[in-house]
Amino acid sequence: MSKFPLPRLPYLSPAVSASAPWALWLIGLGVMTVATTESLFRDAPPAVAAIGTFATYVTAATVALLLVGFMFLFALSCSVMLSWLKESVRAASVARAVCLAFWAMTANAWIGAVLVLVDPPPSIDIDALLLPSSDESAEDMLGLPWLNELRNVCSVIFAVACFALLARSVRPLHALLAVLFASATVAFVTTAIGWVGDTGL
Amino acid sequence: MDRRLWIRNIAVALALWVGGATLGFGVATQVAPKTVDALPKAATAATANASGPTGRELYFGILGRNLAVYVWLLCGVVSLGISTVAVTLFNGIHLGQTIALAAMAGTSATSVAWLILPHGVLEVSAFLVAAALGLLGPRLAHAWLSNDGQLRAKCRQLARLWPIATLGAATLVVAAGVETYVTVPLAGWLGAGR
Numbered sequence: 582m583s584k585f586p587l588p589r590l591p592y593l594s595p596a597v598s599a600s601a602p603w604a605l606w607l608i609g610l611g612v613m614t615v616a617t618t619e620s621l622f623r624d625a626p627p628a629v630a631a632i633g634t635f636a637t638y639v640t641a642a643t644v645a646l647l648l649v650g651f652m653f654l655f656a657l658s659c660s661v662m663l664s665w666l667k668e669s670v671r672a673a674s675v676a677r678a679v680c681l682a683f684w685a686m687t688a689n690a691w692i693g694a695v696l697v698l699v700d701p702p703p704s705i706d707i708d709a710l711l712l713p714s715s716d717e718s719a720e721d722m723l724g725l726p727w728l729n730e731l732r733n734v735c736s737v738i739f740a741v742a743c744f745a746l747l748a749r750s751v752r753p754l755h756a757l758l759a760v761l762f763a764s765a766t767v768a769f770v771t772t773a774i775g776w777v778g779d780t781g782l
Numbered sequence: 783m784d785r786r787l788w789i790r791n792i793a794v795a796l797a798l799w800v801g802g803a804t805l806g807f808g809v810a811t812q813v814a815p816k817t818v819d820a821l822p823k824a825a826t827a828a829t830a831n832a833s834g835p836t837g838r839e840l841y842f843g844i845l846g847r848n849l850a851v852y853v854w855l856l857c858g859v860v861s862l863g864i865s866t867v868a869v870t871l872f873n874g875i876h877l878g879q880t881i882a883l884a885a886m887a888g889t890s891a892t893s894v895a896w897l898i899l900p901h902g903v904l905e906v907s908a909f910l911v912a913a914a915l916g917l918l919g920p921r922l923a924h925a926w927l928s929n930d931g932q933l934r935a936k937c938r939q940l941a942r943l944w945p946i947a948t949l950g951a952a953t954l955v956v957a958a959g960v961e962t963y964v965t966v967p968l969a970g971w972l973g974a975g976r
Contacts, residue, residue, distance in 0.1 A: 631813040639875050646868035647854075650861030657860055657926065672927050770857065778850025 599680035602687045607645070609690030613697055614641040617723065620701035633705075648686070651767050652679060658763035659747065666758065668751045675747065682742035689735035696727060740764055788914060795870055795913030799906075802874020803881075810882030840966065845958035848905060852954055855909060856947065858916025859940065862923045866916030873909070893972045900964050904957035908950040915943060 618637045622630035656679040660672050702724030740760050747756035835843060851869060858866025884894050918940060925933040 628813050632810065635809050635813075636879075639872065643868045643872045646864050647861075650857065650864030650868070653862040653864065653923065654857075654860045657923075660926065672929055676927060774850050774853050774857075777846050777853065779846070 595677065599677050602680065602683040603649075606683065606687040606690050609687060609694050610641070610645055613690055613694035614638065616694060616697040617702060617725070620697070620703075621705040621723065624704035651771070652683065652686075654770065655679060655743075655763045655767050658766040659743070659759040662759040662762040663747075663751060663755060666751075666755045668755050670747075670750050674750055678743055678746035678750075681746055682739050685735045685739035685742055688738075689731060692735075693725075693728070693731060696731075697725070787918075791914035791917040792910050794917055795866070795910050798867060798870040798913075799874040799877075799910070802871040803878035804874075806875035806878025806880075807882045808878070810879040811886070836966075837962070841958055841962040844961050845955060848908075848954045848958060849951065852908065852912050852951060855912035855916045858913070858919040859922060861919060863917050863919035866913050866919065870909075870913050896972065897965055897969055900968070901957045901961035904953050904960065908953040908957065911946060911950045915940075915947060 614637065618634050621637070622633050625633060656672075656676050659679070660670075660675045663670050663675065705724070743763075744753075744756050744760045747759060750756075751759075851873065854869040855866050858864065881894060881898075884897075885891070922933070922936055922940070925936045
């Protein structure tokens with residue numbers, strides 16, 4: 582058992598307090614996706630809007646699933662590093678710390694949803710969608726210029742929160758090394774796959 | 783990995799892929815006839831006139847894209863199998879949509895089969911093997927979270943599967959060659975013959 586138990590929401594069991602941010606994140610992401618899609622395809626012909634909406638939902642669901650997968654990889658990497666540093670922390674404690682730090686990504690989804698609802702993106706030009714120019718990023722195409730900045734800020738908050746929560750159970754330096762190692766692992770995997778797959782086809 | 787586990791994982795991967803393809807096909811056939819008419823003429827013309835990459839450039843382009851998918855599938859080992867499930871479903875939906883749109887554009891079933899099967903057999907086999915490996919993720923996750931001391935043994939068992947993973951990647955190298963030098967000329971020939 583850890584010396585300092587991880588914080589949890591009052592009146593909720595550890596399992597519920599660990600899963601609450603995931604459920605709220607999913608709802609926030611759903612709101613953000615629906616609002617963005619409705620706004621993007623509001624001027625498109627109904628048939629194009631239908632297939633565009635379907636494609637956007639599929640992409641959003643895939644990205645969401647991959648984020649969950651990478652959160653697991655993050656927790657696993659933290660645990661591996663802590664084991665290597667001879668810390669006797671339980672895997673479940675690491676997993677719970679990551680789950681609680683995930684509130685940062687929940688905030689990301691809900692801030693994004695609010696921003697989209699307050700200032701909806703302009704309707705997408707279907708020609709631009711079919712023939713995107715190579716120098717146009719996804720956030721430019723979607724008309725959400727704050728998307729990457731918001732994600733980066735929330736990712737940093739997530740890593741800091743993870744460190745703070747892990748530092749309650751293990752030595753702070755070890756917690757820092759574990760979070761840095763996990764961040765580097767996730768960044769390496771995503772960058773490497775992106776680099777291999779970015780063939781310009 | 784014992785044979786029953788292989789069969790089970792490949793069956794799960796195949797079910798996900800076929801399920802995704804059915805979903806993609808179903809949705810596309812519901813809206814495709816209207817969509818083809820609704821596409822802006824400028825975009826359609828620009829797409830038709832665009833000269834794509836050929837030869838070596840195309841080969842490495844296809845290979846890189848397929849290897850990225852392959853790695854995403856293998857990443858299921860360290861991501862609770864989630865990346866495997868997501869990418870398998872996504873690929874299935876994409877394939878279903880492509881087939882439906884080709885059918886709606888008047889391409890015959892035989893032509894579609896000629897365009898998919900030569901490289902598809904190799905490509906899909908490699909992807910299914912990678913997906914079967916990726917679907918070992920939940921077992922590893924269970925061993926990690928339950929702290930029963932089996933994680934090391936399971937990691938060693940998994941590491942012994944590297945020849946199969948390498949064989950899958952090698953299959954993709956061949957499949958990219960078939961796609962570039964057989965499927966693409968075949969597509970041009972079938973297009974000219976129509």
